[in-house]
Amino acid sequence: MPHTPDHSVRDLSVSRPRLRRDLRFTFQDLRGRPSYILEDLTHRRYFQIGLAEYQFLRGMDGRRTASELLARNARDIGERALSEPEASVILRWLVEQKLLETESADQSDRRYRSAAERTAPQKQPLLQQLLFLKFPVGNPDRLLGQWLPWLQWATGSVFFLIWVVLLACAAYVLAQNWQPFVQSTTTAVLPQNWFYLGLSYVTLKLIHEVWHGIFAKGHGAVVPEWGVQLLLFVTPMTYVDASGSWRFASRWQRIQVAAAGMYIELFLAALAVFVWVNTGPGIANTVAYNTIFAASTITVLFNANPLMRFDGYYILSDLLRIPNLAAKGQQFVQWLGRKLLFGIRDQPPPAYLAQPLAIGTYGVLAFIWRWVVWIGIMTAVALLFKGAGIILAAFSVAGILLTGFAKSCSFLFTGNGGPRPHLGRALLRLTLIGASVIAAGWFIQISPSPKAPAVMEFAGKAILRVRCPGFVEEVRCANGQAVVAGQILAVLANPVKLAELGQIKLDIQHSELRRRSYFEEERLSAYQAESEHLRSLQEKLATTQELIDSMTFRAPVDGRVFGVDLPSLKGRYLQPGTAVLTVLPVSAPTVLISVAQKHRAILDTHRGQPVVLRLRGQSGTWRATLDRPEASATTAVPHLALLSTGGGPLPVRGRPQLATDRETGLARERSGDSELSHFAGLERESEALASQELTEARFAAHAVLQAQDGLPQQLCEGVWGYVKLANVAEERLGVWLCEKIVVYLTNRWEEVTGER
Numbered sequence: 001m002p003h004t005p006d007h008s009v010r011d012l013s014v015s016r017p018r019l020r021r022d023l024r025f026t027f028q029d030l031r032g033r034p035s036y037i038l039e040d041l042t043h044r045r046y047f048q049i050g051l052a053e054y055q056f057l058r059g060m061d062g063r064r065t066a067s068e069l070l071a072r073n074a075r076d077i078g079e080r081a082l083s084e085p086e087a088s089v090i091l092r093w094l095v096e097q098k099l100l101e102t103e104s105a106d107q108s109d110r111r112y113r114s115a116a117e118r119t120a121p122q123k124q125p126l127l128q129q130l131l132f133l134k135f136p137v138g139n140p141d142r143l144l145g146q147w148l149p150w151l152q153w154a155t156g157s158v159f160f161l162i163w164v165v166l167l168a169c170a171a172y173v174l175a176q177n178w179q180p181f182v183q184s185t186t187t188a189v190l191p192q193n194w195f196y197l198g199l200s201y202v203t204l205k206l207i208h209e210v211w212h213g214i215f216a217k218g219h220g221a222v223v224p225e226w227g228v229q230l231l232l233f234v235t236p237m238t239y240v241d242a243s244g245s246w247r248f249a250s251r252w253q254r255i256q257v258a259a260a261g262m263y264i265e266l267f268l269a270a271l272a273v274f275v276w277v278n279t280g281p282g283i284a285n286t287v288a289y290n291t292i293f294a295a296s297t298i299t300v301l302f303n304a305n306p307l308m309r310f311d312g313y314y315i316l317s318d319l320l321r322i323p324n325l326a327a328k329g330q331q332f333v334q335w336l337g338r339k340l341l342f343g344i345r346d347q348p349p350p351a352y353l354a355q356p357l358a359i360g361t362y363g364v365l366a367f368i369w370r371w372v373v374w375i376g377i378m379t380a381v382a383l384l385f386k387g388a389g390i391i392l393a394a395f396s397v398a399g400i401l402l403t404g405f406a407k408s409c410s411f412l413f414t415g416n417g418g419p420r421p422h423l424g425r426a427l428l429r430l431t432l433i434g435a436s437v438i439a440a441g442w443f444i445q446i447s448p449s450p451k452a453p454a455v456m457e458f459a460g461k462a463i464l465r466v467r468c469p470g471f472v473e474e475v476r477c478a479n480g481q482a483v484v485a486g487q488i489l490a491v492l493a494n495p496v497k498l499a500e501l502g503q504i505k506l507d508i509q510h511s512e513l514r515r516r517s518y519f520e521e522e523r524l525s526a527y528q529a530e531s532e533h534l535r536s537l538q539e540k541l542a543t544t545q546e547l548i549d550s551m552t553f554r555a556p557v558d559g560r561v562f563g564v565d566l567p568s569l570k571g572r573y574l575q576p577g578t579a580v581l582t583v584l585p586v587s588a589p590t591v592l593i594s595v596a597q598k599h600r601a602i603l604d605t606h607r608g609q610p611v612v613l614r615l616r617g618q619s620g621t622w623r624a625t626l627d628r629p630e631a632s633a634t635t636a637v638p639h640l641a642l643l644s645t646g647g648g649p650l651p652v653r654g655r656p657q658l659a660t661d662r663e664t665g666l667a668r669e670r671s672g673d674s675e676l677s678h679f680a681g682l683e684r685e686s687e688a689l690a691s692q693e694l695t696e697a698r699f700a701a702h703a704v705l706q707a708q709d710g711l712p713q714q715l716c717e718g719v720w721g722y723v724k725l726a727n728v729a730e731e732r733l734g735v736w737l738c739e740k741i742v743v744y745l746t747n748r749w750e751e752v753t754g755e756r
Contacts, residue, residue, distance in 0.1 A: 018062030018101040026247040037247040046246040048323045052077045136227035144213045144223055155218050163267050170270035173277055184289055200290035208261035209240040215260035216242040219253045251318040258314040262303050269295035307369035320358050329363025342421040343429050441734020450599040453649045455639045455720040456589045462556045464581040468547035470494035472569045479566050483555040489581055492551035504541045559585045591624050591703040593723055594638050603629045611703055615721035624703035633697035641718035652692045
């Protein structure tokens with residue numbers, strides 16, 4: 001059996017290391033200092049080394065001893081030469097990474113073994129294998145080489161200028177249609193859209209990876225593999241091995257390869273914006289919206305996120321000129337943990353000292369993000385796979401806790417090859433930390449008052465909408481201005497409709513002449529027919545005149561007027577149904593509160609009690625008195641301002657048809673007679689309300705603002721925030737957390753076992 005000697009433990013004067021002949025070095029400039037990329041062609045791995053390490057490795061020909069190489073390194077490099085301990089560490093690393101030739105095997109045997117090692121499945125944690133299934137589908141290098149002449153135009157400067165202009169235009173168009181775009185998100189996640197969303201996602205990601213390969217090939221790299229990776233067994237994620245770009249001397253070429261996928265996705269998303277805006281309901285409109293949604297939201301959360309080892313990470317690493325940023329950040333977090341938990345007083349990692357702010361910040365943020373992602377994945381597993389998911393998540397949590405405990409004990413008693421902590425000082429520090437956590441949970445008192453979204457509303461508000469389309473000719477009011485009933489607020493003009501009115505008047509005159517003529521000629525049947533025709537013309541005249549009169553907007557009640565960007569209205573053409581102005585009465589607003597079902601008991605016990613109100617965009621808090629909670633929960637939408645599609649806190653979903661007549665009334669109620677009169681004043685909004693529903697049924701409640709100083713005079717309909725119930729008994733933080741965890745786990749288990 002071939003034996004690979006451990007050069008790291010042999011005397012430097014004896015070992016004669018020989019570097020593998022298939023390794024390749026590429027020069028790179030790193031912040032003005034020379035560095036080299038060591039490329040392992042057999043295993044498709046890349047390592048970045050400094051000038052001293054490069055000079056030391058290049059001399060490993062199997063004839064000179066490590067001591068001779070170290071002496072030459074000191075002579076050629078000078079003060080920055082490797083020390084003997086550093087040389088021993090490098091030799092150990094070369095053996096561990098299988099970068100040295102064996103003493104008893106020839107090149108063909110080594111290549112055979114390396115190929116076998118490469119094709120053999122890599123040992124990974126079982127949970128990682130289950131959650132991230134990887135399926136290579138072949139070597140695309142030759143195919144990408146054939147595509148390159150046809151697609152290379154998309155990697156040039158001309159296409160980049162087109163890309164910039166197109167994205168700017170698409171951003172402007174999307175901003176003009178932002179409200180409809182946000183409202184459409186409710187349908188994007190519905191089951192009936194999953195097929196189109198999945199199709200758009202898979203197509204985008206396939207193009208994404210192809211563009212990585214095209215840019216890599218365009219700069220001369222080899223692309224040896226691509227494939228599919230399944231996240232949680234159901235979410236397909238394509239990948240391409242573009243690691244050959246790491247040996248590029250120019251960091252901008254490396255950045256181009258890393259950004260290529262997002263580059264083409266944003267280009268396609270920009271094209272989809274114009275398709276979505278200019279098409280009506282149908283497959284084309286749906287696919288275009290899904291393309292925008294997938295290429296923006298998913299790309300930002302994953303590919304552009306530098307805290308994950310995707311495109312954004314490699315771009316950030318090259319922009320900062322910090323190779324192996326994630327590894328260096330992790331080393332810093334490990335050192336910081338040893339220092340804080342065990343009292344180790346060793347120096348920080350050398351890489352951290354070079355750029356402490358960037359590496360330290362990234363390491364801490366990446367550490368937090370990994371935990372967030374892990375918690376999210378465990379939650380998804382528990383929800384997606386029901387009982388099996390809960391068991392899998394439990395095993396994962398137990399495994400992480402036990403592994404962390406074992407590593408901590410090993411480090412505490414052995415130091416794991418580094419400085420060993422002082423046992424007494426470390427145990428004292430850990431005891432104090434644990435005691436502090438327990439004391440905080442016991443002595444810190446909290447008031448776990450539930451927060452509930454709330455919105456300001458005015459009983460009797462009037463929304464002035466366009467009945468007859470036309471151009472805005474005059475705007476005679478300002479936002480927030482006090483107005484009186486009958487005051488003219490705005491005037492529209494429609495020359496076509498005025499001409500139509502004149503033509504109708506002329507037709508009436510002709511009809512009267514004809515009718516008089518028929519009467520004089522005693523043509524009774526013609527006279528009666530013409531009389532009917534004249535009556536229809538007069539009705540048409542009245543209707544047209546009413547439409548023209550409606551183009552003059554008058555205040556229906558005394559109050560204050562509000563509108564969106566009133567100064568820019570002049571000269572704009574408004575379609576029927578467009579809301580122009582809202583007149584709020586002089587009466588004080590009320591507070592509409594949407595309460596989760598689990599807080600119903602608290603709601604009942606606090607009727608007539610004060611609540612604390614905090615509004616978005618307003619400083620300070622106000623007090624209101626809880627007046628009347630509704631008797632039953634409903635999924636009907638309480639107010640448009642509270643919907644997630646409009647920037648509010650309540651998630652909604654599309655509803656193909658109304659469930660009951662009562663919920664139909666919820667969206668159309670205008671008077672105060674109904675128990676759910678908080679839907680008053682939503683006339684035309686009723687269609688938007690009726691087409692959507694809350695994802696979970698909620699209770700509605702009302703509160704009356706208490707008389708107090710500092711209430712904003714310009715408070716308008718739709719301003720939302722949160723209310724918090726006051727005078728709730730305090731609880732210990734630790735007890736409250738434990739109860740919440742037990743209740744959550746119990747509910748999840750009951751859902752799985754069907755006991756609920």
